[in-house]
């Protein structure tokens with residue numbers, strides 16, 4: 346692959362020198378895919394691996410954006426450079442998107458230590474955009490200490506975030522009706538930290554109690570004790586404690602060796618995805634013209650089953 | 662009606678100043694999404710600094726301001742100045758709200774505001790205007806007909 350495309354090299358040089366426009370443009374190139382994006386990633390990759398990647402998931406309206414905003418404030422006071430990737434869904438009908446997370450992230454204007462980027466899912470499911478990991482890599486190379494990923498929060502369990510982040514925060518809120526039902530089983534497995542936001546709501550203590558019970562019952566013991574932290578994100582209450590927990594979790598990951606495990610898992614995940622896409626693309630290029638479509642027609646007509654068809658294409 | 666070629670085009674819609682009339686901005690933001698654009702909506706009470714900084718970080722192709730408060734003759738020039746200082750010459754600046762024809766003329770001629778749209782404007786008018794401006798800047802192909810994508814067919818031909 347050609348890693349010496351002039352546009353890529355220029356953007357990389359400028360972004361490493363702290364040019365925010367170049368950083369933003371590099372993210373666009375990486376997000377849209379293609380040779381310039383790949384060349385940028387190839388040049389930046391050796392510089393990645395320093396940032397602490399923190400995922401935030403939870404139902405819509407739980408206060409994810411508000412909490413990220415408040416956490417950013419706290420980490421700025423602790424002299425950390427913070428980047429935020431906020432993901433919202435692409436409309437399946439138009440392919441367009443309305444990205445509104447910045448509405449709650451307005452307190453950092455003029456601060457060169459903060460960079461916020463909204464991303465649309467562009468057809469991928471699971472709460473993240475396809476290029477999320479690549480965009481995070483660019484921000485990592487640009488020198489941000491902490492990178493927050495805010496997932497879509499569309500209601501289903503968004504487990505992908507746990508593969509992308511070192512630390513996953515799951516937000517729950519009171520007032521979503523039946524509390525026990527709203528805490529989905531899968532979330533227990535991905536949470537490193539639970540936050541019960543909107544603790545100004547009278548039902549908050551009940552949510553905390555329910556969570557505690559579910560954790561005690563259902564969770565395999567490990568050296569990391571999953572904290573359950575109440576916050577009022579709009580007023581910043583409880584937010585320093587969440588920041589402390591994030592830092593403690595990083596220390597735990599490093600001391601236990603879990604950091605390396607998670608990093609390797611993330612790399613494998615990424616590598617496999619790229620390999621799969623590349624292999625399919627290559628196979629399709631090697632097939633005789635029209636063969637792929639003809640096979641698809643045959644499967645549709647029930648003339649052949651998809652397993653046999655796949656073997657035939659791969660071996661024929 | 663949506664258009665796939667718009668899916669990677671990003672547009673910032675912002676409400677500057679203390680103006681609380683946000684219906685128009687929301688209507689326009691939603692219509693642009695439904696047309697296939699990626700729209701970043703920043704909400705109320707944005708300063709020109711916040712708007713231009715968001716535009717930089719989001720790497721948008723266009724900035725749309727909604728102004729019904731009468732502050733358009735101070736806001737648009739300040740946003741334009743910050744855009745120039747930050748090298749955003751290639752970004753389309755446009756807007757709408759309660760803006761008189763004579764003010765709109767000055768904004769267009771002196772401050773490079775590409776389009777100004779008042780009450781009752783059809784969404785299709787705004788979408789066609791954007792497509793036109795994007796074509797002028799080479800960010801959309803000149804014609805509506807998309808190039809053939811299928812390599813197999815190209816080889817057969």
Ligand code: B12
Nearest residue numbers: 680681682683684685725727729730757758779780781782
């Ligand atoms: C509804 C309304 C309100 C609502 C607003 C609710 C809300 N959340 O939006 C309330 C009751 C809160 C309100 C309050 C006030 N209002 Co009022 N309000 C109106 C009213 C009747 C309709 C506005 C509206 O929502 N229209 C529907 C939307 C869809 O249309 P639109 O905003 O015009 O948007 C269209 C176009 O302008 C354009 N457009 C708009 N934005 C953008 C952006 C882009 C990028 C593009 C491309 C296009 C575009 O496209 C849209 C679709 O066609 C207008 C009068 C009018 N007929 O316009 C007065 C009006 C805007 N209000 C006015 C005033 C004075 C006020 C108050 C100051 C009154 C007071 N003294 O308290 C307060 C101020 C509130 C504040 N904090 O800013 C004046 C403004 C006068 C001026 N600018 O010189 C108006 C014009 C009434 C008048 N004739 O005097 N108001």
Ligand SMILES: Nc1nc2c(ncn2[C@@H]2O[C@H](COP(=O)(O)OP(=O)(O)O)[C@@H](O)[C@H]2O)c(=O)[nH]1
Nearest residue numbers: 405406407408409410411449542543577578579
């Ligand atoms: N009462 C209360 N409201 C909150 C709190 N945190 C956020 N909100 C409000 O909840 C709404 C949704 O917040 P947002 O951050 O956009 O949620 P997201 O969809 O999860 O990103 C907003 O109106 C916030 O102001 C909180 O701690 N208490």
Ligand SMILES: [Mg+2]
Nearest residue numbers: 409410446495
């Ligand atoms: Mg949000």
